[in-house]
Amino acid sequence: MGLLIYMLGSTVALYVLFPVIWNALRRWLIAKESAFYDLRFLGVPRPTESKLKGTAVICGGSYAGLFAARVCHDHFERVVILEAETWLNTEDARRTDSWEQQAKRTRVAQYDGLQGTQPFVHDAMKQLYPNLNEECAAADIKITAWDWNTYFWGNYIKSPSRWYGGSLPKCLYAGRRGLETLARRLTLNHKLYPNIEQIIGTVTGINVNDEHPGLLKEVSYRDAEGKTRTIDAALVVDATGSTQAGIKWLKRLGFAEDIQQESYDPKMHYATFEFAIPPGLAARLPVPGGFDQESGSIFVHSPDASRDHRFFGLIRNEGGRVHVCCGVWGGGDVPTSLEGVKDYAKALVVDKPLPSWIFEFIDLLHEVQDSMTVHFIRVGPSYWNRFENCRKLPDNFIALGDSVSRINPVYGHGVAKALTGASCLNVLLQNEYSIPTGLSKCFFAMQATKIASMWTGPKLFDYAYMTTTPAAGETHKFGALLRWYMGHLQRLRIATGDEQAGVAVYRTLAMLDGASIDLLHPLLVVKVLWHAYWK
Numbered sequence: 001m002g003l004l005i006y007m008l009g010s011t012v013a014l015y016v017l018f019p020v021i022w023n024a025l026r027r028w029l030i031a032k033e034s035a036f037y038d039l040r041f042l043g044v045p046r047p048t049e050s051k052l053k054g055t056a057v058i059c060g061g062s063y064a065g066l067f068a069a070r071v072c073h074d075h076f077e078r079v080v081i082l083e084a085e086t087w088l089n090t091e092d093a094r095r096t097d098s099w100e101q102q103a104k105r106t107r108v109a110q111y112d113g114l115q116g117t118q119p120f121v122h123d124a125m126k127q128l129y130p131n132l133n134e135e136c137a138a139a140d141i142k143i144t145a146w147d148w149n150t151y152f153w154g155n156y157i158k159s160p161s162r163w164y165g166g167s168l169p170k171c172l173y174a175g176r177r178g179l180e181t182l183a184r185r186l187t188l189n190h191k192l193y194p195n196i197e198q199i200i201g202t203v204t205g206i207n208v209n210d211e212h213p214g215l216l217k218e219v220s221y222r223d224a225e226g227k228t229r230t231i232d233a234a235l236v237v238d239a240t241g242s243t244q245a246g247i248k249w250l251k252r253l254g255f256a257e258d259i260q261q262e263s264y265d266p267k268m269h270y271a272t273f274e275f276a277i278p279p280g281l282a283a284r285l286p287v288p289g290g291f292d293q294e295s296g297s298i299f300v301h302s303p304d305a306s307r308d309h310r311f312f313g314l315i316r317n318e319g320g321r322v323h324v325c326c327g328v329w330g331g332g333d334v335p336t337s338l339e340g341v342k343d344y345a346k347a348l349v350v351d352k353p354l355p356s357w358i359f360e361f362i363d364l365l366h367e368v369q370d371s372m373t374v375h376f377i378r379v380g381p382s383y384w385n386r387f388e389n390c391r392k393l394p395d396n397f398i399a400l401g402d403s404v405s406r407i408n409p410v411y412g413h414g415v416a417k418a419l420t421g422a423s424c425l426n427v428l429l430q431n432e433y434s435i436p437t438g439l440s441k442c443f444f445a446m447q448a449t450k451i452a453s454m455w456t457g458p459k460l461f462d463y464a465y466m467t468t469t470p471a472a473g474e475t476h477k478f479g480a481l482l483r484w485y486m487g488h489l490q491r492l493r494i495a496t497g498d499e500q501a502g503v504a505v506y507r508t509l510a511m512l513d514g515a516s517i518d519l520l521h522p523l524l525v526v527k528v529l530w531h532a533y534w535k
Helices: 002-033 036-041 063-073 119-128 132-138 176-187 245-252 279-284 338-346 356-371 414-429 439-462 480-496 499-510 522-534
Strands: 052-059 076-083 142-145 150-152 170-173 196-208 216-223 228-232 235-238 261-264 268-276 297-302 310-317 321-329 373-378 382-385 397-399
Touching: 002 036, 002 439, 036 119, 036 414, 052 063, 052 228, 063 076, 063 119, 063 176, 063 196, 063 235, 063 414, 119 132, 119 170, 119 176, 119 414, 132 142, 132 176, 150 480, 170 310, 196 228, 196 245, 235 245, 245 397, 268 356, 279 356, 310 338, 321 338, 321 356, 338 356, 382 439, 397 439, 414 439, 439 480, 480 499, 480 522, 499 522
Parallel strands: 052 076, 052 235, 076 196, 150 297, 235 397
Antiparallel strands: 142 170, 196 216, 216 228, 261 382, 268 321, 268 373, 297 310, 310 321
8 A cells, every 4th residue: 555655656746746857957958059048148238338348350241240240249349340252341232122232242152042040040130130120121021930831741731830829930031142131231230330340351360469379469361452451359250151261370370270070961952043023923823821921931842861852942032032942962953944943843752742833833933034043052061160179279269150060051050050159159258348268168168069959950861861971980870760750750740730749840940949858758759659650
Protein backbone atom coordinates (compact mmCIF):
# COMPACT_ATOMS: atom_id res chain seq x y z
CA MET A 1 0.00 0.00 0.00
CA GLY A 2 2.82 2.37 0.91
CA LEU A 3 4.56 1.65 -2.40
CA LEU A 4 1.35 2.36 -4.30
CA ILE A 5 0.91 5.70 -2.52
CA TYR A 6 4.56 6.56 -3.22
CA MET A 7 4.20 5.74 -6.92
CA LEU A 8 0.95 7.70 -7.15
CA GLY A 9 2.49 10.68 -5.39
CA SER A 10 5.57 10.57 -7.62
CA THR A 11 3.39 10.46 -10.72
CA VAL A 12 1.34 13.45 -9.57
CA ALA A 13 4.51 15.37 -8.65
CA LEU A 14 6.05 14.61 -12.04
CA TYR A 15 2.84 15.66 -13.79
CA VAL A 16 2.83 18.96 -11.90
CA LEU A 17 6.56 19.69 -11.97
CA PHE A 18 7.44 18.63 -15.51
CA PRO A 19 5.78 21.64 -17.23
CA VAL A 20 7.47 23.99 -14.76
CA ILE A 21 10.90 22.46 -15.32
CA TRP A 22 10.39 22.24 -19.09
CA ASN A 23 9.33 25.88 -19.39
CA ALA A 24 12.25 27.03 -17.24
CA LEU A 25 14.63 25.07 -19.47
CA ARG A 26 12.99 26.59 -22.55
CA ARG A 27 13.46 30.13 -21.26
CA TRP A 28 17.09 29.45 -20.41
CA LEU A 29 17.80 28.05 -23.87
CA ILE A 30 16.01 30.91 -25.63
CA ALA A 31 18.12 33.42 -23.68
CA LYS A 32 21.33 31.53 -24.41
CA GLU A 33 20.80 30.45 -28.01
CA SER A 34 18.88 33.36 -29.53
CA ALA A 35 18.64 37.14 -29.39
CA PHE A 36 14.88 37.10 -28.75
CA TYR A 37 15.01 38.35 -25.16
CA ASP A 38 17.68 40.92 -26.10
CA LEU A 39 15.48 42.71 -28.64
CA ARG A 40 13.91 44.91 -25.96
CA PHE A 41 17.30 46.57 -25.42
CA LEU A 42 17.71 47.61 -29.07
CA GLY A 43 17.13 51.25 -29.98
CA VAL A 44 17.62 52.54 -26.43
CA PRO A 45 20.08 55.46 -26.73
CA ARG A 46 22.46 56.65 -24.06
CA PRO A 47 22.27 60.24 -22.92
CA THR A 48 24.51 62.32 -25.18
CA GLU A 49 26.91 63.16 -22.35
CA SER A 50 27.56 59.47 -21.57
CA LYS A 51 28.29 58.26 -25.10
CA LEU A 52 31.57 56.43 -25.61
CA LYS A 53 34.41 58.67 -26.74
CA GLY A 54 35.78 58.31 -30.24
CA THR A 55 34.58 56.83 -33.51
CA ALA A 56 33.08 53.45 -34.27
CA VAL A 57 34.33 52.58 -37.76
CA ILE A 58 32.09 50.20 -39.70
CA CYS A 59 33.89 48.55 -42.62
CA GLY A 60 31.14 47.76 -45.12
CA GLY A 61 27.69 49.20 -45.79
CA SER A 62 25.39 46.25 -46.47
CA TYR A 63 22.96 44.75 -43.94
CA ALA A 64 25.53 43.93 -41.25
CA GLY A 65 27.26 47.30 -41.53
CA LEU A 66 24.02 49.28 -41.50
CA PHE A 67 22.61 47.48 -38.46
CA ALA A 68 25.93 47.75 -36.61
CA ALA A 69 26.06 51.47 -37.39
CA ARG A 70 22.54 51.95 -36.05
CA VAL A 71 23.47 50.17 -32.79
CA CYS A 72 26.71 52.13 -32.47
CA HIS A 73 24.80 55.40 -32.89
CA ASP A 74 23.20 54.73 -29.50
CA HIS A 75 26.60 54.26 -27.84
CA PHE A 76 29.31 56.30 -29.61
CA GLU A 77 29.95 59.99 -30.21
CA ARG A 78 30.56 59.32 -33.90
CA VAL A 79 29.92 56.46 -36.32
CA VAL A 80 31.54 56.18 -39.76
CA ILE A 81 30.56 53.62 -42.39
CA LEU A 82 33.29 52.99 -44.96
CA GLU A 83 31.65 51.72 -48.15
CA ALA A 84 33.45 50.97 -51.41
CA GLU A 85 30.59 51.40 -53.90
CA THR A 86 30.30 55.09 -54.79
CA TRP A 87 26.64 55.06 -55.81
CA LEU A 88 25.58 53.95 -52.33
CA ASN A 89 26.10 57.56 -51.22
CA THR A 90 23.52 58.83 -53.70
CA GLU A 91 19.76 59.24 -53.49
CA ASP A 92 19.43 56.33 -55.93
CA ALA A 93 20.60 54.00 -53.15
CA ARG A 94 17.90 55.25 -50.76
CA ARG A 95 14.91 55.74 -53.03
CA THR A 96 11.51 54.41 -51.98
CA ASP A 97 10.83 52.88 -55.42
CA SER A 98 13.87 50.62 -55.27
CA TRP A 99 12.76 48.73 -58.39
CA GLU A 100 13.59 51.89 -60.38
CA GLN A 101 17.21 52.07 -59.23
CA GLN A 102 19.61 52.99 -62.01
CA ALA A 103 22.65 51.37 -60.41
CA LYS A 104 23.15 47.84 -59.09
CA ARG A 105 25.28 46.35 -56.34
CA THR A 106 28.51 44.98 -57.80
CA ARG A 107 29.53 43.12 -54.64
CA VAL A 108 26.21 41.42 -53.81
CA ALA A 109 25.41 38.71 -56.34
CA GLN A 110 21.89 38.11 -55.01
CA TYR A 111 20.92 41.82 -54.96
CA ASP A 112 18.07 41.23 -57.43
CA GLY A 113 17.23 37.78 -56.10
CA LEU A 114 14.69 36.28 -53.75
CA GLN A 115 14.91 37.36 -50.10
CA GLY A 116 13.20 35.73 -47.15
CA THR A 117 13.03 36.98 -43.57
CA GLN A 118 11.43 35.93 -40.30
CA PRO A 119 9.29 37.71 -37.69
CA PHE A 120 12.52 38.10 -35.69
CA VAL A 121 13.79 40.46 -38.41
CA HIS A 122 10.63 42.55 -38.29
CA ASP A 123 10.69 42.79 -34.50
CA ALA A 124 14.39 43.68 -34.37
CA MET A 125 14.08 46.35 -37.07
CA LYS A 126 10.98 47.75 -35.38
CA GLN A 127 13.03 48.21 -32.21
CA LEU A 128 15.91 49.85 -34.06
CA TYR A 129 13.78 52.02 -36.34
CA PRO A 130 10.56 53.42 -34.80
CA ASN A 131 9.53 54.77 -38.22
CA LEU A 132 9.73 51.33 -39.86
CA ASN A 133 6.01 51.13 -40.65
CA GLU A 134 5.93 54.53 -42.35
CA GLU A 135 9.04 53.82 -44.43
CA CYS A 136 7.73 50.40 -45.46
CA ALA A 137 4.44 51.97 -46.56
CA ALA A 138 6.34 54.55 -48.62
CA ALA A 139 8.33 51.74 -50.29
CA ASP A 140 5.25 49.52 -50.79
CA ILE A 141 6.80 46.83 -48.59
CA LYS A 142 4.08 44.77 -46.95
CA ILE A 143 4.25 44.08 -43.22
CA THR A 144 1.90 41.19 -42.73
CA ALA A 145 1.49 37.63 -41.46
CA TRP A 146 4.48 35.29 -41.67
CA ASP A 147 2.82 32.50 -43.60
CA TRP A 148 4.80 31.06 -46.49
CA ASN A 149 1.89 28.91 -47.75
CA THR A 150 4.29 26.01 -47.89
CA TYR A 151 3.64 22.69 -49.58
CA PHE A 152 5.84 19.86 -48.35
CA TRP A 153 6.21 17.39 -51.22
CA GLY A 154 2.91 18.63 -52.65
CA ASN A 155 1.08 18.55 -49.30
CA TYR A 156 -0.21 21.86 -47.96
CA ILE A 157 0.50 22.46 -44.28
CA LYS A 158 -1.46 25.20 -42.58
CA SER A 159 0.33 27.63 -40.26
CA PRO A 160 -0.78 27.51 -36.60
CA SER A 161 -2.76 30.76 -36.57
CA ARG A 162 -5.11 29.44 -33.85
CA TRP A 163 -2.16 29.20 -31.46
CA TYR A 164 -1.54 32.94 -32.03
CA GLY A 165 -5.17 33.91 -31.50
CA GLY A 166 -5.88 34.02 -35.22
CA SER A 167 -3.13 36.55 -35.99
CA LEU A 168 0.29 35.22 -36.95
CA PRO A 169 3.48 37.19 -36.15
CA LYS A 170 4.37 39.75 -38.80
CA CYS A 171 7.28 39.93 -41.19
CA LEU A 172 8.52 42.06 -44.09
CA TYR A 173 7.93 40.88 -47.65
CA ALA A 174 10.65 42.41 -49.81
CA GLY A 175 13.38 41.26 -52.16
CA ARG A 176 17.04 41.81 -51.33
CA ARG A 177 17.10 45.06 -53.30
CA GLY A 178 14.02 46.46 -51.58
CA LEU A 179 14.99 45.44 -48.05
CA GLU A 180 18.60 46.59 -48.25
CA THR A 181 17.51 49.93 -49.73
CA LEU A 182 15.02 50.28 -46.87
CA ALA A 183 17.72 49.53 -44.28
CA ARG A 184 20.04 52.09 -45.87
CA ARG A 185 17.36 54.79 -45.99
CA LEU A 186 16.47 54.13 -42.36
CA THR A 187 20.05 54.11 -41.08
CA LEU A 188 21.35 57.08 -43.08
CA ASN A 189 18.51 59.32 -41.93
CA HIS A 190 20.62 62.22 -40.68
CA LYS A 191 17.73 63.86 -38.85
CA LEU A 192 17.15 60.81 -36.67
CA TYR A 193 20.73 59.53 -36.50
CA PRO A 194 23.02 62.56 -36.87
CA ASN A 195 26.10 60.73 -35.54
CA ILE A 196 26.21 58.36 -38.53
CA GLU A 197 28.24 59.32 -41.60
CA GLN A 198 28.93 57.19 -44.67
CA ILE A 199 32.23 57.77 -46.46
CA ILE A 200 33.08 56.24 -49.81
CA GLY A 201 36.33 54.36 -49.54
CA THR A 202 37.93 50.92 -49.69
CA VAL A 203 39.46 49.74 -46.42
CA THR A 204 43.07 48.69 -46.92
CA GLY A 205 44.04 47.77 -43.37
CA ILE A 206 43.99 48.44 -39.65
CA ASN A 207 46.75 49.68 -37.38
CA VAL A 208 47.51 48.77 -33.79
CA ASN A 209 47.82 51.19 -30.88
CA ASP A 210 51.54 51.34 -29.98
CA GLU A 211 50.81 52.31 -26.38
CA HIS A 212 48.17 49.59 -25.96
CA PRO A 213 49.10 46.64 -28.23
CA GLY A 214 45.83 44.90 -27.47
CA LEU A 215 43.83 47.69 -29.10
CA LEU A 216 43.44 48.90 -32.66
CA LYS A 217 44.22 52.56 -33.24
CA GLU A 218 42.95 53.41 -36.71
CA VAL A 219 41.57 52.19 -40.02
CA SER A 220 43.33 52.93 -43.32
CA TYR A 221 41.30 53.35 -46.48
CA ARG A 222 41.60 54.53 -50.07
CA ASP A 223 39.07 57.26 -50.83
CA ALA A 224 37.09 57.86 -54.02
CA GLU A 225 40.00 59.88 -55.48
CA GLY A 226 42.50 57.12 -54.75
CA LYS A 227 44.18 58.87 -51.81
CA THR A 228 45.12 56.86 -48.73
CA ARG A 229 43.59 58.17 -45.52
CA THR A 230 43.14 57.02 -41.92
CA ILE A 231 40.39 57.32 -39.30
CA ASP A 232 41.05 56.98 -35.58
CA ALA A 233 38.89 54.14 -34.30
CA ALA A 234 37.53 53.41 -30.84
CA LEU A 235 35.85 50.30 -32.28
CA VAL A 236 36.41 48.50 -35.59
CA VAL A 237 33.54 46.47 -37.05
CA ASP A 238 34.26 44.09 -39.92
CA ALA A 239 31.14 43.99 -42.08
CA THR A 240 32.95 43.26 -45.34
CA GLY A 241 30.81 40.22 -46.08
CA SER A 242 32.07 37.24 -48.02
CA THR A 243 35.42 38.92 -48.74
CA GLN A 244 36.17 38.28 -45.03
CA ALA A 245 38.72 41.08 -45.21
CA GLY A 246 39.02 41.46 -41.45
CA ILE A 247 40.88 38.16 -41.14
CA LYS A 248 43.57 39.39 -43.54
CA TRP A 249 43.92 42.68 -41.64
CA LEU A 250 44.22 40.92 -38.30
CA LYS A 251 46.80 38.40 -39.48
CA ARG A 252 49.07 41.17 -40.75
CA LEU A 253 49.25 42.42 -37.16
CA GLY A 254 49.75 39.00 -35.59
CA PHE A 255 46.14 38.51 -34.47
CA ALA A 256 43.79 35.60 -35.29
CA GLU A 257 46.65 33.52 -36.67
CA ASP A 258 44.99 30.36 -35.33
CA ILE A 259 41.53 31.04 -36.75
CA GLN A 260 39.77 27.96 -38.11
CA GLN A 261 37.06 27.87 -40.76
CA GLU A 262 34.39 25.21 -41.07
CA SER A 263 33.12 24.95 -44.64
CA TYR A 264 30.93 22.76 -46.82
CA ASP A 265 29.52 23.23 -50.31
CA PRO A 266 25.78 22.69 -50.94
CA LYS A 267 26.38 23.04 -54.69
CA MET A 268 23.14 24.92 -55.14
CA HIS A 269 22.04 27.40 -57.77
CA TYR A 270 18.79 29.21 -58.42
CA ALA A 271 17.09 31.65 -60.76
CA THR A 272 14.78 34.51 -59.76
CA PHE A 273 12.30 35.76 -62.35
CA GLU A 274 10.85 39.18 -61.53
CA PHE A 275 7.62 40.60 -62.98
CA ALA A 276 5.83 43.94 -62.57
CA ILE A 277 2.14 43.22 -61.93
CA PRO A 278 -0.32 46.00 -62.89
CA PRO A 279 -3.61 46.26 -60.93
CA GLY A 280 -5.70 44.82 -63.76
CA LEU A 281 -3.65 41.65 -63.95
CA ALA A 282 -3.39 41.41 -60.15
CA ALA A 283 -7.19 41.23 -59.98
CA ARG A 284 -7.23 38.27 -62.40
CA LEU A 285 -4.39 36.21 -60.94
CA PRO A 286 -5.96 33.05 -59.46
CA VAL A 287 -4.35 33.33 -56.02
CA PRO A 288 -6.45 31.84 -53.19
CA GLY A 289 -7.59 34.83 -51.17
CA GLY A 290 -6.56 37.23 -53.93
CA PHE A 291 -3.23 38.71 -55.01
CA ASP A 292 -3.35 41.08 -52.02
CA GLN A 293 -3.97 38.24 -49.57
CA GLU A 294 -2.65 38.67 -46.03
CA SER A 295 0.61 36.82 -46.69
CA GLY A 296 3.14 37.99 -49.26
CA SER A 297 4.09 34.41 -49.98
CA ILE A 298 1.83 32.98 -52.66
CA PHE A 299 3.23 29.46 -52.88
CA VAL A 300 6.39 27.65 -51.73
CA HIS A 301 7.32 24.06 -52.59
CA SER A 302 9.77 22.29 -50.28
CA PRO A 303 11.25 19.08 -51.75
CA ASP A 304 11.68 15.64 -50.25
CA ALA A 305 15.46 15.30 -50.59
CA SER A 306 15.24 11.53 -50.98
CA ARG A 307 13.21 11.96 -54.19
CA ASP A 308 13.87 15.42 -55.60
CA HIS A 309 16.34 18.29 -55.37
CA ARG A 310 14.30 21.24 -56.62
CA PHE A 311 12.81 24.20 -54.79
CA PHE A 312 10.05 26.42 -56.20
CA GLY A 313 8.42 29.60 -54.93
CA LEU A 314 6.04 32.42 -55.92
CA ILE A 315 6.40 35.54 -53.75
CA ARG A 316 4.74 38.98 -53.87
CA ASN A 317 7.27 41.65 -52.96
CA GLU A 318 7.64 45.43 -52.91
CA GLY A 319 6.01 47.52 -55.61
CA GLY A 320 3.58 44.75 -56.54
CA ARG A 321 6.50 42.76 -57.92
CA VAL A 322 6.32 38.98 -58.17
CA HIS A 323 9.41 36.85 -57.71
CA VAL A 324 9.33 33.36 -59.18
CA CYS A 325 12.24 31.34 -57.83
CA CYS A 326 13.52 27.99 -59.09
CA GLY A 327 16.41 26.41 -57.19
CA VAL A 328 18.37 23.19 -57.61
CA TRP A 329 20.79 21.34 -55.35
CA GLY A 330 23.55 19.56 -57.25
CA GLY A 331 23.18 18.76 -60.93
CA GLY A 332 20.36 19.90 -63.15
CA ASP A 333 19.50 23.15 -64.83
CA VAL A 334 17.21 25.92 -63.69
CA PRO A 335 14.79 27.33 -66.28
CA THR A 336 15.79 30.32 -68.37
CA SER A 337 12.35 31.24 -69.74
CA LEU A 338 8.78 31.57 -68.50
CA GLU A 339 7.73 28.49 -70.44
CA GLY A 340 10.64 26.69 -68.84
CA VAL A 341 9.31 27.70 -65.41
CA LYS A 342 6.03 25.94 -66.16
CA ASP A 343 7.82 22.78 -67.29
CA TYR A 344 10.01 22.96 -64.19
CA ALA A 345 6.95 23.16 -61.90
CA LYS A 346 5.28 20.25 -63.68
CA ALA A 347 8.38 18.09 -63.21
CA LEU A 348 8.55 18.49 -59.41
CA VAL A 349 8.32 15.17 -57.57
CA VAL A 350 5.35 15.37 -55.20
CA ASP A 351 2.93 13.16 -53.28
CA LYS A 352 -0.04 14.80 -54.96
CA PRO A 353 -0.32 17.14 -57.98
CA LEU A 354 0.28 20.84 -57.43
CA PRO A 355 -2.88 23.01 -57.49
CA SER A 356 -3.94 23.84 -61.04
CA TRP A 357 -4.12 27.57 -60.25
CA ILE A 358 -0.31 27.67 -60.08
CA PHE A 359 -0.04 26.84 -63.77
CA GLU A 360 -2.82 29.32 -64.61
CA PHE A 361 -0.83 31.92 -62.65
CA ILE A 362 2.30 31.19 -64.69
CA ASP A 363 0.34 31.38 -67.95
CA LEU A 364 -1.03 34.82 -67.05
CA LEU A 365 2.50 36.11 -66.44
CA HIS A 366 3.01 35.97 -70.21
CA GLU A 367 0.97 39.19 -70.36
CA VAL A 368 3.79 41.04 -68.56
CA GLN A 369 6.70 39.11 -70.00
CA ASP A 370 8.12 42.35 -71.40
CA SER A 371 8.77 43.44 -67.78
CA MET A 372 10.51 40.16 -66.90
CA THR A 373 14.07 40.13 -65.63
CA VAL A 374 15.99 36.97 -64.73
CA HIS A 375 18.84 36.69 -62.25
CA PHE A 376 20.94 33.55 -61.89
CA ILE A 377 22.78 32.85 -58.64
CA ARG A 378 25.31 30.10 -58.06
CA VAL A 379 25.60 29.67 -54.31
CA GLY A 380 29.16 29.46 -53.04
CA PRO A 381 30.38 27.26 -50.18
CA SER A 382 28.89 27.87 -46.75
CA TYR A 383 31.48 28.75 -44.10
CA TRP A 384 31.85 29.70 -40.45
CA ASN A 385 34.99 31.52 -39.27
CA ARG A 386 35.45 30.50 -35.63
CA PHE A 387 36.67 33.79 -34.17
CA GLU A 388 35.47 32.68 -30.74
CA ASN A 389 38.27 30.09 -30.57
CA CYS A 390 41.11 32.50 -31.39
CA ARG A 391 43.64 32.99 -28.61
CA LYS A 392 44.63 36.52 -29.61
CA LEU A 393 42.27 39.25 -30.79
CA PRO A 394 42.29 43.04 -30.29
CA ASP A 395 39.75 44.08 -27.67
CA ASN A 396 38.08 46.66 -29.91
CA PHE A 397 37.46 44.51 -32.99
CA ILE A 398 34.31 42.58 -33.90
CA ALA A 399 32.95 40.98 -37.06
CA LEU A 400 29.39 40.07 -37.96
CA GLY A 401 27.21 38.98 -40.85
CA ASP A 402 28.90 37.17 -43.74
CA SER A 403 32.31 38.25 -42.44
CA VAL A 404 31.77 35.53 -39.84
CA SER A 405 29.46 33.05 -41.53
CA ARG A 406 27.78 32.57 -44.88
CA ILE A 407 24.76 30.28 -45.05
CA ASN A 408 22.93 28.86 -48.05
CA PRO A 409 20.67 31.85 -48.88
CA VAL A 410 17.66 29.68 -49.76
CA TYR A 411 17.01 29.36 -46.01
CA GLY A 412 16.74 33.13 -45.58
CA HIS A 413 18.94 33.52 -42.48
CA GLY A 414 21.28 36.27 -43.70
CA VAL A 415 19.41 39.31 -42.34
CA ALA A 416 18.58 37.58 -39.05
CA LYS A 417 22.24 36.64 -38.62
CA ALA A 418 23.36 40.25 -39.13
CA LEU A 419 20.76 41.55 -36.67
CA THR A 420 21.77 38.93 -34.11
CA GLY A 421 25.36 40.14 -34.28
CA ALA A 422 24.24 43.76 -33.90
CA SER A 423 22.11 42.78 -30.90
CA CYS A 424 25.08 41.03 -29.24
CA LEU A 425 27.15 44.20 -29.60
CA ASN A 426 24.34 46.26 -28.11
CA VAL A 427 24.03 43.97 -25.07
CA LEU A 428 27.76 44.15 -24.35
CA LEU A 429 27.95 47.94 -24.67
CA GLN A 430 24.78 49.03 -22.91
CA ASN A 431 26.23 49.28 -19.39
CA GLU A 432 29.80 50.26 -20.30
CA TYR A 433 31.44 53.69 -20.21
CA SER A 434 34.49 52.65 -22.22
CA ILE A 435 35.42 49.73 -24.47
CA PRO A 436 35.55 46.86 -21.97
CA THR A 437 38.63 44.67 -21.76
CA GLY A 438 37.91 41.43 -23.57
CA LEU A 439 35.01 42.89 -25.59
CA SER A 440 36.06 41.00 -28.71
CA LYS A 441 36.25 37.60 -27.03
CA CYS A 442 32.96 38.13 -25.18
CA PHE A 443 31.26 39.27 -28.38
CA PHE A 444 32.43 36.36 -30.52
CA ALA A 445 31.53 33.82 -27.82
CA MET A 446 28.03 35.27 -27.44
CA GLN A 447 27.47 35.60 -31.19
CA ALA A 448 28.67 32.04 -31.87
CA THR A 449 26.16 30.60 -29.41
CA LYS A 450 23.30 32.62 -30.86
CA ILE A 451 23.97 31.94 -34.56
CA ALA A 452 24.83 28.25 -34.11
CA SER A 453 21.31 27.10 -35.00
CA MET A 454 21.40 29.24 -38.17
CA TRP A 455 24.45 27.21 -39.20
CA THR A 456 23.49 23.71 -38.12
CA GLY A 457 19.87 23.86 -39.37
CA PRO A 458 20.64 24.59 -43.05
CA LYS A 459 23.65 22.28 -42.91
CA LEU A 460 21.46 19.48 -41.59
CA PHE A 461 19.15 19.70 -44.60
CA ASP A 462 21.85 20.47 -47.19
CA TYR A 463 23.55 17.21 -46.19
CA ALA A 464 20.43 15.33 -47.26
CA TYR A 465 21.57 15.88 -50.87
CA MET A 466 24.34 13.52 -51.91
CA THR A 467 25.72 16.22 -54.21
CA THR A 468 26.67 18.38 -51.19
CA THR A 469 30.37 18.32 -50.36
CA PRO A 470 30.56 17.85 -46.56
CA ALA A 471 32.88 19.75 -44.26
CA ALA A 472 36.31 18.26 -43.59
CA GLY A 473 36.02 15.20 -41.36
CA GLU A 474 32.25 14.85 -41.89
CA THR A 475 30.05 12.70 -44.10
CA HIS A 476 26.47 12.88 -45.29
CA LYS A 477 25.54 10.88 -42.20
CA PHE A 478 25.81 14.08 -40.17
CA GLY A 479 22.33 14.72 -38.74
CA ALA A 480 20.82 11.66 -40.44
CA LEU A 481 18.80 10.61 -37.38
CA LEU A 482 17.45 14.12 -36.85
CA ARG A 483 16.57 14.38 -40.57
CA TRP A 484 14.67 11.09 -40.27
CA TYR A 485 12.84 12.44 -37.24
CA MET A 486 12.00 15.77 -38.91
CA GLY A 487 10.73 13.97 -42.01
CA HIS A 488 8.32 11.90 -39.93
CA LEU A 489 7.32 14.96 -37.91
CA GLN A 490 6.26 16.62 -41.15
CA ARG A 491 4.43 13.44 -42.14
CA LEU A 492 2.61 13.61 -38.81
CA ARG A 493 1.57 17.20 -39.57
CA ILE A 494 0.40 16.26 -43.06
CA ALA A 495 -1.61 13.26 -41.91
CA THR A 496 -3.16 14.63 -38.72
CA GLY A 497 -2.66 18.40 -38.66
CA ASP A 498 -1.09 17.95 -35.21
CA GLU A 499 -1.05 21.40 -33.60
CA GLN A 500 1.83 20.70 -31.22
CA ALA A 501 4.05 19.70 -34.14
CA GLY A 502 2.95 22.71 -36.18
CA VAL A 503 3.58 25.17 -33.36
CA ALA A 504 7.00 23.68 -32.58
CA VAL A 505 8.14 23.98 -36.20
CA TYR A 506 6.68 27.47 -36.64
CA ARG A 507 8.20 28.88 -33.44
CA THR A 508 11.60 27.46 -34.31
CA LEU A 509 11.62 28.87 -37.84
CA ALA A 510 10.20 32.26 -36.80
CA MET A 511 13.24 32.79 -34.50
CA LEU A 512 11.10 34.34 -31.80
CA ASP A 513 10.09 32.35 -28.74
CA GLY A 514 11.23 28.98 -30.07
CA ALA A 515 13.72 26.86 -28.11
CA SER A 516 15.99 24.17 -29.52
CA ILE A 517 14.18 21.52 -27.45
CA ASP A 518 10.67 22.34 -28.72
CA LEU A 519 10.87 19.79 -31.51
CA LEU A 520 11.95 17.14 -29.00
CA HIS A 521 9.22 17.50 -26.41
CA PRO A 522 8.67 13.97 -25.01
CA LEU A 523 5.00 13.91 -25.98
CA LEU A 524 5.83 15.05 -29.51
CA VAL A 525 8.60 12.46 -29.82
CA VAL A 526 6.17 9.72 -28.79
CA LYS A 527 3.61 10.89 -31.37
CA VAL A 528 6.22 11.03 -34.14
CA LEU A 529 7.56 7.56 -33.35
CA TRP A 530 4.05 6.14 -33.06
CA HIS A 531 3.04 7.62 -36.40
CA ALA A 532 6.27 6.46 -38.04
CA TYR A 533 5.67 2.90 -36.82
CA TRP A 534 1.99 2.72 -37.76
CA LYS A 535 2.12 4.77 -40.98
